[in-house]
């Protein structure tokens with residue numbers, strides 16, 4: 001039996017506790033795979049936290065100062081599961097400088113400061129792994145970095161936020177409002193009391209920044225991602241989309257055109273027969289289009305203590321294997337390319353446009369004029385029966401550029417009294 005590999009844990013919340021559980025429950029298989037025991041010996045907690053029962057159960061020491069872990073020469077790997085940017089960023093940097101390898105599930109941190117941390121790990125000849133930061137239990141980063149290494153990926157589309165997917169599933173299947181489904185998601189613990197990061201698409205955007213690096217080797221900043229959430233999405237529009245053959249999903253996309261990519265998060269109309277339309281409730285999926293394999297989809301739980309911890313422990317085991325072979329220090333993904341963003345004039349899609357306009361003759365003509373002037377055709381129109389005052393008109397355009405859709409929005413604002421209720425991209429078949 002080889003020497004025990006000792007791990008320090010930063011944060012003993014949902015995922016931290018999951019890591020202890022997975023290490024204990026799957027101990028025998030883990031030991032057989034890596035040739036020896038892998039144990040958490042110390043966990044950093046806040047002074048006021050009472051985690052003694054957990055510490056006793058898993059035979060570990062609770063500490064309240066990072067130094068107690070950094071200065072322990074027996075600890076070779078640190079798992080950061082505290083969340084947020086600071087002090088997590090400083091702690092990870094200190095850990096790498098102290099010669100520790102690091103595993104983290106922190107998507108916010110990786111999306112915003114990933115390059116700096118990855119470069120530091122490389123300089124220090126240490127490993128930094130973060131499989132759990134994207135889609136929790138789905139092994140998508142390793143799959144793209146290893147199994148798809150030889151493939152030419154053209155698109156990565158993801159349902160990577162479980163909270164919003166749960167809400168949209170209920171809106172589509174049970175015809176419930178945005179507000180009702182948000183309350184239910186909060187009551188079930190899927191959505192936090194401040195749901196901003198989920199409903200405004202920010203959480204999904206963090207994950208698309210990380211996926212863009214793995215799929216296309218490009219380092220994207222958050223301000224290069226076009227982000228739109230589902231806040232206030234009308235149940236009526238979700239239902240009309242359904243009648244037209246589409247399911248509304250919050251999709252994170254990173255799409256390559258020549259040597260540029262376009263990275264977006266937003267509610268999108270997904271054709272009913274597309275595999276992503278069948279991802280329900282809080283589940284996640286990542287759909288990849290590539291020239292070698294064609295289409296592939298990776299499905300599973302995007303969060304939760306045990307799924308997330310399973311990805312973290314797999315990262316730990318990868319590092320142990322590298323330590324044994326003396327190959328520690330390589331990046332999680334080595335693929336790097338210059339970052340180039342697709343200009344809006346070349347970002348092409350069909351669009352779903354829902355408008356409220358006065359319920360009177362001649363109103364639709366104004367819209368038709370604007371569309372003709374901008375040279376954007378439409379393939380489907382639905383006019384809902386108005387209430388005598390206002391009527392809802394929904395149309396699906398032919399393929400057009402983002403630039404032209406921006407012009408149409410501006411013209412509608414300048415030349416009509418219509419209210420734009422929603423504007424969403426429509427995914428091709």
Ligand SMILES: NC(=O)c1ccc[n+]([C@@H]2O[C@H](COP(=O)([O-])OP(=O)(O)OC[C@H]3O[C@@H](n4cnc5c(N)ncnc54)[C@H](OP(=O)(O)O)[C@@H]3O)[C@@H](O)[C@H]2O)c1
Nearest residue numbers: 011012013014015045046081082083105106136303304308
């Ligand atoms: N939950 C999931 O399903 C999931 C899935 C994928 C990725 N992640 C990521 O995993 C990380 C952890 O998530 P979680 O759900 O486990 O969060 P959590 O339940 O809030 O756990 C974090 C723990 O770390 C503690 N902590 C924070 N700052 C600390 C500090 N300076 N010193 C000591 N302890 C500190 C927190 O204490 P306080 O509560 O007192 O702040 C809390 O006990 C996050 O980066 C999250 O984005 C989570």
